[in-house]
Amino acid sequence: MPVWATLDAAAAPAAAVAIRRARSTFDPARIPALGVMGAFVFAAQMINFPVGAGTSSHLVGGALLAYTLGPAAASVVMIAVLAIQALVFQDGGLLALGANIVNMAIIGVLAGYLPFAIWGSGGRRRAAIFAGGALSVAASAVLALSELLLSRVPMPRPMLAISLAIFAASALIEGAITLAVVEALDAMQPNFVRKPAERPLALAALAVTAVLLGAVGVLFASTAPDGIEHLTRIQAAGLPERWLGKTAAGLGGLALIYAVCLVIGRFAVRSRAAAGRSA
Amino acid sequence: MHHVILERWSRGRSPLHRRDPRFKAVALLVFLVVVATAGQRLPLVAAVWFLLLCGTAVAARLPLAAAAARAGIVLSFTAVFAGISWLAGDPARALSLILKSYLSAFAVLLLVSTTPMSGLLHGLERLGAPRFLLMVAQFLYRYLFVISEKAQHMHRAALSRGFGGSRRRSGRMEAAAGAVATLFAKSYGRAEGIHRAMLARGFNGQFQPLEPLRAGAADWAFGAAAVLAPIAVRVAIERGA
Numbered sequence: 001m002p003v004w005a006t007l008d009a010a011a012a013p014a015a016a017v018a019i020r021r022a023r024s025t026f027d028p029a030r031i032p033a034l035g036v037m038g039a040f041v042f043a044a045q046m047i048n049f050p051v052g053a054g055t056s057s058h059l060v061g062g063a064l065l066a067y068t069l070g071p072a073a074a075s076v077v078m079i080a081v082l083a084i085q086a087l088v089f090q091d092g093g094l095l096a097l098g099a100n101i102v103n104m105a106i107i108g109v110l111a112g113y114l115p116f117a118i119w120g121s122g123g124r125r126r127a128a129i130f131a132g133g134a135l136s137v138a139a140s141a142v143l144a145l146s147e148l149l150l151s152r153v154p155m156p157r158p159m160l161a162i163s164l165a166i167f168a169a170s171a172l173i174e175g176a177i178t179l180a181v182v183e184a185l186d187a188m189q190p191n192f193v194r195k196p197a198e199r200p201l202a203l204a205a206l207a208v209t210a211v212l213l214g215a216v217g218v219l220f221a222s223t224a225p226d227g228i229e230h231l232t233r234i235q236a237a238g239l240p241e242r243w244l245g246k247t248a249a250g251l252g253g254l255a256l257i258y259a260v261c262l263v264i265g266r267f268a269v270r271s272r273a274a275a276g277r278s279a
Numbered sequence: 280m281h282h283v284i285l286e287r288w289s290r291g292r293s294p295l296h297r298r299d300p301r302f303k304a305v306a307l308l309v310f311l312v313v314v315a316t317a318g319q320r321l322p323l324v325a326a327v328w329f330l331l332l333c334g335t336a337v338a339a340r341l342p343l344a345a346a347a348a349r350a351g352i353v354l355s356f357t358a359v360f361a362g363i364s365w366l367a368g369d370p371a372r373a374l375s376l377i378l379k380s381y382l383s384a385f386a387v388l389l390l391v392s393t394t395p396m397s398g399l400l401h402g403l404e405r406l407g408a409p410r411f412l413l414m415v416a417q418f419l420y421r422y423l424f425v426i427s428e429k430a431q432h433m434h435r436a437a438l439s440r441g442f443g444g445s446r447r448r449s450g451r452m453e454a455a456a457g458a459v460a461t462l463f464a465k466s467y468g469r470a471e472g473i474h475r476a477m478l479a480r481g482f483n484g485q486f487q488p489l490e491p492l493r494a495g496a497a498d499w500a501f502g503a504a505a506v507l508a509p510i511a512v513r514v515a516i517e518r519g520a
Binding site: 019044177 | 285311315352353380383384396399409412415416417420421425426429433434453460463466470473477
């Protein structure tokens, strides 16, 4: 139970950071563009892509928005999409909004933008776009699954394997759709998709590894939920109530993840500044 | 499109429609937390809460059966997890998932079908939600219908050109990608037009509400009742075990 509350608490500052960044990097007078792009995300889901075996799929859009609007603005648009979805379409639920925001609007968009930010301007651009689409869906799905496991929804092993296989397939599909749409956009008007700044390769490899390790780590931690509690037992030890302890443990775990993200982000900014000086 | 119904309901006339959106939003939030944390004797508590919500819907002059059915849409999402819990030998948990998600969805539905979206977002802004995000949400909601209709037109046009008959999957994939890209370009162009039109009318970076929110005695009374009633029900039933 405390999992949703923890994520609601975590979503608020994360959303605040995204909004502040979007305001500073995106001309506030162009707010209508963000709203209309949110409407586009809804509408694009009506267009079906054939993915074989008689089934079809549609665009999720987090990565595509990040490539065209920049990651912070894309996060804000996805938050608005999720909020309207929870209010108007009766899916997901309002208390789960925090979890959805963290999974899809924050981590999903960042994970989708990462490969593009690193390789998006070189010869590996197509691969980066594909990887971004795939990574955004994979990260969101793995996080959602982990949160379910952490809130102790019973999940038999075969079920876990099946859901992971489905996630992998939908991640690859999102990658393919994102790539196809970006190529169509490039053919139409090349300046729709932004040009990322140059980055050094070592940092790139490090960041991608960190994301992958993080995702896998969270999944493993949640299949053995006592692991994370153990990790943050220091905070939890003094608290009498069991659920209070759990919440504290969850918050501690989140703080840990935040700290890791902060360190990576700081590192990225510094090396970008260094690259700027040497250029 | 189904959300047109909500739009119509939210413009109805009833004492509930007239209440300040801030009080309704706070009452909803309290209710959601009280529901999510309920545990003991849940079926009985849930039944009383359901009656409370039905009463509210009737007081708001909403079609009760249609509203109760609409709230059931959420069950298509939670039924999966409830099924898993049931199969894993935890029927109590499955039942609690279903009851809680349904009651939460019903409560959210009551809020959005008694408050027009613009009023709701304005109320949330006054409660401290970030304005930038709310403005994005406002535009999103406003153009949701417009862009969706455009997508439907494009789909129909593609069908009339013989789209879908192609045996080559890669060809259809390309066509769908082209359609999404076209929709993107049209939306983007539309946004620029909207922005220019707004500047031409003197938009200064924030919305001016037509009528400012004013909290009267009726709003405070409603807010107190809506916050306390669900809590009282839960406490009374849990204590009376």
